[in-house]
Amino acid sequence: MDFTRPETVLDLQNIRNELVRMEDTIIFKFIERSHFATCPSVYKEQHPGLTIPNFEGSFLDWALLNLEITQSQIRRFESPDETPFFPDKIKKSFLPSINYPQILAPYAPEVNYNDKIKDVYIKNIIPLISRKDGDDINNFGSVAASDIECLQSLSRRIHFGKFVAEAKFQSDIPLYTKLIKDKDVEKIMENITNSAVEEKILERLTKKAEVYGVDPTNKKGERRITPEYLVKIYKEIVIPITKEVEVEYLLRRLED
Ligand SMILES: O=C(O)C(=O)C[C@]1(C(=O)O)C=C[C@@H](O)C=C1
Numbered sequence: 001m002d003f004t005r006p007e008t009v010l011d012l013q014n015i016r017n018e019l020v021r022m023e024d025t026i027i028f029k030f031i032e033r034s035h036f037a038t039c040p041s042v043y044k045e046q047h048p049g050l051t052i053p054n055f056e057g058s059f060l061d062w063a064l065l066n067l068e069i070t071q072s073q074i075r076r077f078e079s080p081d082e083t084p085f086f087p088d089k090i091k092k093s094f095l096p097s098i099n100y101p102q103i104l105a106p107y108a109p110e111v112n113y114n115d116k117i118k119d120v121y122i123k124n125i126i127p128l129i130s131r132k133d134g135d136d137i138n139n140f141g142s143v144a145a146s147d148i149e150c151l152q153s154l155s156r157r158i159h160f161g162k163f164v165a166e167a168k169f170q171s172d173i174p175l176y177t178k179l180i181k182d183k184d185v186e187k188i189m190e191n192i193t194n195s196a197v198e199e200k201i202l203e204r205l206t207k208k209a210e211v212y213g214v215d216p217t218n219k220k221g222e223r224r225i226t227p228e229y230l231v232k233i234y235k236e237i238v239i240p241i242t243k244e245v246e247v248e249y250l251l252r253r254l255e256d
Helices: 012-033 059-073 114-129 137-159 161-171 173-181 185-192 195-212 227-251
Strands: none
Touching: 012 114, 012 137, 012 161, 012 195, 012 227, 059 137, 114 137, 114 227, 137 161, 137 227, 161 173, 161 185, 161 227, 173 185, 173 227, 185 227, 195 227
């Protein structure tokens, strides 16, 4: 997807193709995380043995924040498809800015579901994809590094809802203008929902998890990711939060 060419970015078919490609990224990131135990200590603030000088948050927060500070300096978050977890703490790059054309509405960076994504990832996704319950002291760094990759992939996928929403708005401006003026959240939700597309996604994910989730040379047929869990994560978390992003983006679309 070329963010310097708005016509390609707002083509709903192109957006959906990009979402399909992101499924592969997310599955492989989950498979990486599945080699480790749940490691609850990584997510606790001020955890004994894992306290970080002059820092209030968890080990994961510290790692994610410091990575984002570095990534912001190489312009990661200038790209309209990237949303930081620490928008107030990232820095300006020393590189010249890339002048991306304005594709989304100016308030788009304020539509940020990363706190919710991080919460639900820790509470609901980690228990489904980890190898076993418990801490694994020697792997805290690897776990945090793997979590960051899972979180950034989920965040990019879910916030792509902004492009979907903009494309849908452009495809029927009179309809969405009316619904937005009426603040009719239910009707907006109904209009952005395409159940056939959702079903196709879940069907495809089942197949992908069956193929990618198992090492074909493993005689025991052990699974690294199960189709049921992957479908559950998409059905109950990824798609619903993407739709929340779409609705929040649309509700503000008539702002000056
Ligand atoms: O493809 C769309 O039209 C979207 O809005 C994206 C998405 C998704 O999250 O994958 C969300 C809502 C639709 O019901 C179908 C799919």
